[in-house]
Amino acid sequence: MSISLHTADVPRSLRPVHTRGDRIFRLGARGVGAFVLVLVGAIGLFLGAQLVPTLHRYGLHFFTENRWIPNRDIVGVSAAILGTVEVAVMALLIAFPLALATALYISEYAPPRLRNFLTLLVDLMAAVPSIVYGVWGYFQLQPYAKLISRWLAEYVGWFPLFQVPGGQPHSASWPKSNFVQSPFIASLVVSMMVVPLACAVMRNVFAQAPLHEREAAMALGATRWGVIRSVVLPFGRAGIVGGTMLGLGRALGETIAVLLILSTSYDLSIHPLHVNGVTLSSFIANGFNEATSGQLSALLAAGFVLFCMTLVVNTLAAMIVNRSRSGATTEI
Amino acid sequence: MTVLAERPPAIEAITGVAPGGPDGDRPRPLRRRDLDDNLSLAGAALGSLAFTWLLYYQFLPLSGVVGFVLAWYAAFLAFYAAVTWQSHPWTVVKDRLMGTVVTAGAVVVGGGLVWTIVTTFWNGFDAFTHPNFFTTSMAGVRTNAAFTQGGILHALVGSGIEIGIAVAIALPLGLGTAVYMSEVGGRFAVVVRTVVEAMTALPDLVAGLFIYTTLVVGLRLGRTGLAAALAIAITMLPIIARSAEVVLRVVPGGLREAGSALGASQWQTVWRVVLPTARPGLATALILGIARGIGETAPVLIVSGLSTFTNADPVHNPMASLPLFAYFAVRSPEKAYITRGYAAASVLLAVVLVLFVVVRLLARQRKATSR
Numbered sequence: 001m002s003i004s005l006h007t008a009d010v011p012r013s014l015r016p017v018h019t020r021g022d023r024i025f026r027l028g029a030r031g032v033g034a035f036v037l038v039l040v041g042a043i044g045l046f047l048g049a050q051l052v053p054t055l056h057r058y059g060l061h062f063f064t065e066n067r068w069i070p071n072r073d074i075v076g077v078s079a080a081i082l083g084t085v086e087v088a089v090m091a092l093l094i095a096f097p098l099a100l101a102t103a104l105y106i107s108e109y110a111p112p113r114l115r116n117f118l119t120l121l122v123d124l125m126a127a128v129p130s131i132v133y134g135v136w137g138y139f140q141l142q143p144y145a146k147l148i149s150r151w152l153a154e155y156v157g158w159f160p161l162f163q164v165p166g167g168q169p170h171s172a173s174w175p176k177s178n179f180v181q182s183p184f185i186a187s188l189v190v191s192m193m194v195v196p197l198a199c200a201v202m203r204n205v206f207a208q209a210p211l212h213e214r215e216a217a218m219a220l221g222a223t224r225w226g227v228i229r230s231v232v233l234p235f236g237r238a239g240i241v242g243g244t245m246l247g248l249g250r251a252l253g254e255t256i257a258v259l260l261i262l263s264t265s266y267d268l269s270i271h272p273l274h275v276n277g278v279t280l281s282s283f284i285a286n287g288f289n290e291a292t293s294g295q296l297s298a299l300l301a302a303g304f305v306l307f308c309m310t311l312v313v314n315t316l317a318a319m320i321v322n323r324s325r326s327g328a329t330t331e332i
Numbered sequence: 333m334t335v336l337a338e339r340p341p342a343i344e345a346i347t348g349v350a351p352g353g354p355d356g357d358r359p360r361p362l363r364r365r366d367l368d369d370n371l372s373l374a375g376a377a378l379g380s381l382a383f384t385w386l387l388y389y390q391f392l393p394l395s396g397v398v399g400f401v402l403a404w405y406a407a408f409l410a411f412y413a414a415v416t417w418q419s420h421p422w423t424v425v426k427d428r429l430m431g432t433v434v435t436a437g438a439v440v441v442g443g444g445l446v447w448t449i450v451t452t453f454w455n456g457f458d459a460f461t462h463p464n465f466f467t468t469s470m471a472g473v474r475t476n477a478a479f480t481q482g483g484i485l486h487a488l489v490g491s492g493i494e495i496g497i498a499v500a501i502a503l504p505l506g507l508g509t510a511v512y513m514s515e516v517g518g519r520f521a522v523v524v525r526t527v528v529e530a531m532t533a534l535p536d537l538v539a540g541l542f543i544y545t546t547l548v549v550g551l552r553l554g555r556t557g558l559a560a561a562l563a564i565a566i567t568m569l570p571i572i573a574r575s576a577e578v579v580l581r582v583v584p585g586g587l588r589e590a591g592s593a594l595g596a597s598q599w600q601t602v603w604r605v606v607l608p609t610a611r612p613g614l615a616t617a618l619i620l621g622i623a624r625g626i627g628e629t630a631p632v633l634i635v636s637g638l639s640t641f642t643n644a645d646p647v648h649n650p651m652a653s654l655p656l657f658a659y660f661a662v663r664s665p666e667k668a669y670i671t672r673g674y675a676a677a678s679v680l681l682a683v684v685l686v687l688f689v690v691v692r693l694l695a696r697q698r699k700a701t702s703r
Contacts, residue, residue, distance in 0.1 A: 018598070025599035029516045032508030033524040036573070039566070040527055040534075043542040050545065101437020109434060124688050125445050127620065129627020131655045132677050135662050136448045139455070139670075144398055151399070192448070195441055197533070223427035246533055253535025255630035256659065281537045285630055289637075303541040310535055318529035 040311075047307055050300035057294070062301065068266040068283075070295050077280065077302045079266060083183065084279040084306070087258065088251035090187035090272060095194035095251075096244055102195065103202035108228055119203065126196035134257030137189030142261070145188055146179040149273040153179075164274045181263040183277035189257045194247035201246060201321060205239025206232050238320055245317030249310045255281040280306040372415045372428075380407035405436065449681060456675030465675060470657075471641035475669040484676050486642040487657040490557060491626060493646055494653055497561035498568055498625050503618060505565075506572030510617075513573070514580040515602050525577070531570040539566040540631025548635055555636050557643070557651030563631035572621040579613030580606060612694045619694075623687045627680055629655035654680045 018026065054062055058075050065076020106118045153164040164178055209232045217227045233240075259282040266283065267276040284299050284306070291299055384404040409429060416425045458479055459465055465483040473482030509528060513521045543563040547553040583606050591601035607614070637650035638660050645651075654676055661673025 021600075022598045025597075025602070026516050029508060029512035030520065032505060033512040033516075033521065035505065036509050036524060036531070036569070037527055039569075040531055042546075043534075043538060043566075046542055046545045047538070098437050098441050101434045102441045104434045105438035109431065109438075120688065120692060121442070121445065123620075124684070125441075127623040127627075127684050127688065128445075128448065129629065129655055129677075129680050129684065131627065131629045131658050132448060132452055132681055135658070135674065135677055136451060138662070140447065140451045147396060147398055192444055199441075223423055225427040225430040226423065228430075249530075249533040253533070253537065255535065255537045256633075256655075259630075260659075260662070281535055281630070284541070285537060285633055288634055300541055300545060303538060306535060307538045310533065310538075311530055314530035314533045315526060317533075318526050321529070322526065 044304070044307060044311070047300055047304035050297045051304050054298050054301040058298070062298070063305075070292070070298075075295075075298050077305060080278050080280045080283050080302060081305065081309075083277050084252055084281070084309070086272060087183050087187045087190060087277070087279050088248055090184060091190035091194055091251040092244065092248055094188060095191035095198060095247055098191070099195045099198035099202060099243070099247070100240065102199045103206055104228060104232070106199075106203050107206040108224065108232065119200075122196045122199050122203070126193075126200065130193060130254060130257045131260075133189050133192050134260035137185065137192075137257060138260050141188060142180055142185055145185045146176060149179045149182060149184055153273055161271070162273060163271055165271060178275050179273065181261060181275050181277075183262065183272045186258045186261045186277065186279075187251075187272075189261060190251050190254050193254060193257070194251050197250050198243040198247035201243030202236060202239050205236040205243075209235040242317045242321035245313055245320065249314040249317060252313065253281055253306060253310045255285050258282040259285050280309075368419070372412065376408055376412035376415050380404055380411040383407055383411070408432075452674060452681055453678050456671060456673075456678035459672045459675035460678055465672075469640065469642045473640075475664055475666045477668070479668070479671075482672075484654065484657055484672075484679065486639060486652045487654045487676060488679075489642050489644055490639075490651040490653040491655075493644060494557055494561040494564055494632075494651065495622060495626055497558065497646060498565040499618070499622065501562070501565040502568040502572055502621060502625075506569050506617070506621065507576055507614070509569075509573040510576035510580055511602060511607075513577045515598070515606065528570045528573050532574060534567075534570070535630075536563075536567050536628050537630040537634065539563045540634035542566070543631065543635050554648075555650050556648060557636060557646035557653075560632045560636040560651065560653065561646065563635050564625045564628050567628055567631065568621040568625040571624050572617050575617035575620050576610075576614055579610045579617060582613070583609050612697055616691050616694055619687045619691050623684045626683060627655055629659055632656050633659065 054075075058065070058073075062076055063081075064078050065074060066079035066082075067074050067076060068079070069075070102122065106115060106122070110118055149164070152162045156162045157164070213231045213235075214227055217231050222230060258279050262277050262279070262282055263275055265276050266278050280302055284303050287295065287299055381404060384400065384407045388400050388403055409432065412432060413425050413429055416428050462479050462483075464480060466488065467485055468481070468483040469486035470482045470484070471486070509524065513525050513528075540563045543559050543566070547562065548555060548559050553559050587605050587609060588601055591605045592598075596604065632653055633656060636653070636656070638656050639650045639652045643649055643651045658673045658676040658680065661669050661676060664670065664673075
């Protein structure tokens with residue numbers, strides 16, 4: 001029984017050998033992950049398939065035509081695409097400063113005891129069903145929002161975007177029906193749904209701002225705003241951009257609240273304060289139940305356009321947020 | 333940040349003398365508000381209120397509460413800046429102004445949330461205070477009937493069945509995806525994570541359109557509760573997967589290594605160690621998914637119609653659900669029916685609120701067990 005002490009030290013192999021059970025487990029888990037990809041792919045595929053008969057029938061005019069008159073065979077989604085972008089961009093313009101302020105308040109200004117509670121409130125705000133926001137927007141917010149519309153049309157009306165055709169803003173009795181159910185009011189309600197989404201991402205990134213850099217700024221005499229400007233905001237830039245884009249994705253796809261507020265005429269809306277307007281999602285949801293089979297495939301093709309728009313925006317946002325997360329460890 | 337609130341004790345230990353010395357050179361207080369802070373704030377608020385009231389209502393032909401509040405806030409910012417400018421450098425002026433702007437933004441958002449919740453309950457109050465609102469359906473009840481007749485039983489039953497089916501499908505899939513992303517990993521998992529995150533903000537309407545083309549038309553399933561449940565499951569899946577993954581990633585790696593060191597296979601470690609450790613967090617993920625799923629209106633509107641009677645059979649005939657009932661009710665011209673719609677929305681909101689209280693309790697429990 002002699003053991004040779006002179007053999008060279010060879011590190012033992014650490015390559016894990018999976019048992020059969022583990023191989024099944026890893027395969028199953030990978031299968032579930034693949035299923036999610038397949039699901040998203042299938043959504044795109046099945047909706048995209050509806051594009052074929054639609055394009056076959058209407059040609060590329062489907063994307064450029066801004067009227068929807070199925071009886072005369074004139075069908076196009078450009079008005080709805082423009083309306084969707086219009087509502088989403090306005091919602092974002094309103095929601096971005098509010099979300100940023102709320103996120104900064106929770107992470108920098110709020111008393112530490114309240115911080116968890118406020119975070120929970122933001123999550124709750126994100127979970128409030130959109131039908132509730134829609135009902136609130138239509139019955140509660142609209143009476144006040146139309147006053148803002150009127151004020152804008154009255155004093156900033158020289159700017160084309162704030163004009164209201166037939167609004168007669170300076171007359172004593174103003175035609176209220178021209179100021180309600182407008183893309184502007186829809187975007188106010190949508191912004192209520194965008195704020196918590198964007199705020200949650202921003203707050204998360206702000207909370208990860210390195211403590212020693214904060215302390216360094218404080219030691220150099222920075223005020224609270226100085227710390228925010230020099231440490232928190234530069235650190236959280238990716239989170240701000242990513243969160244806003246995630247909110248944009250939500251704003252593009254919001255259906256029920258917009259459907260409740262917008263009047264349902266299919267019009268190219270170039271006056272956001274004026275009564276008419278349409279978005280892709282509200283138009284699809286509104287026309288779906290009465291559509292004939294030909295219109296149905298056109299509506300589904302419009303749904304595919306919506307799917308592509310939101311998927312691109314959301315994937316970009318997810319990538320930006322992920323990059324910021326992986327870079328959360330700062331070099332010393 | 334609580335670290336910053338205390339004075340670092342090291343200075344005395346290192347230098348051997350108390351900081352500052354006889355001159356009283358002390359570290360500045362970082363979180364405390366002194367008399368100057370409070371008085372400038374109160375003075376600017378009151379002064380601008382009086383100034384705006386005078387200008388707005390007395391001198392200028394203006395009216396309206398919205399305009400008054402906006403004008404007051406603008407005047408307040410100007411007053412506050414001017415008062416601070418008297419005795420402080422520009423840096424402090426900027427700090428105070430931005431502080432008020434940030435706080436005002438947060439107050440607007442919080443006010444919007446409170447306004448939404450309060451008015452929803454307030455306007456539905458007349459309807460949901462009658463017990464029959466929860467025990468009867470709208471079958472054979474006219475839309476303008478008194479609140480002592482009819483209710484939302486059909487919508488409650490429908491929502492319950494749809495959410496049940498959706499959870500039965502979305503929970504295993506979402507949990508499996510989360511386990512794959514956090515426990516198995518690899519390059520493919522990064523792709524899956526990106527897609528799941530993009531799917532979170534996928535329009536709910538698109539899920540409804542997908543189910544409609546594949547199942548309702550393709551497989552001739554018809555507009556039923558099952559189709560609605562499947563559409564809801566698609567929207568719930570990414571929420572559950574994402575929040576579950578976050579929870580699984582928090583489970584300490586030492587626990588997994590301990591499991592492996594004891595000879596457990598990876599599957600055994602995940603099943604016996606990782607998942608039980610994360611149980612409260614996983615429950616939170618499920619609840620967040622339910623909270624999202626129960627309010628889904630758009631896909632349900634696409635794939636299932638509204639029924640006025642109680643239909644507990646998910647594979648035949650349309651099935652009512654809470655958000656769908658609320659949607660159709662508030663669109664009606666009948667005032668009493670709009671109130672019923674508000675009441676249905678209140679029930680929906682109450683369910684979400686209760687779910688969030690449960691989340692809070694679970695989080696507390698998790699903190700207690702981790703100590």
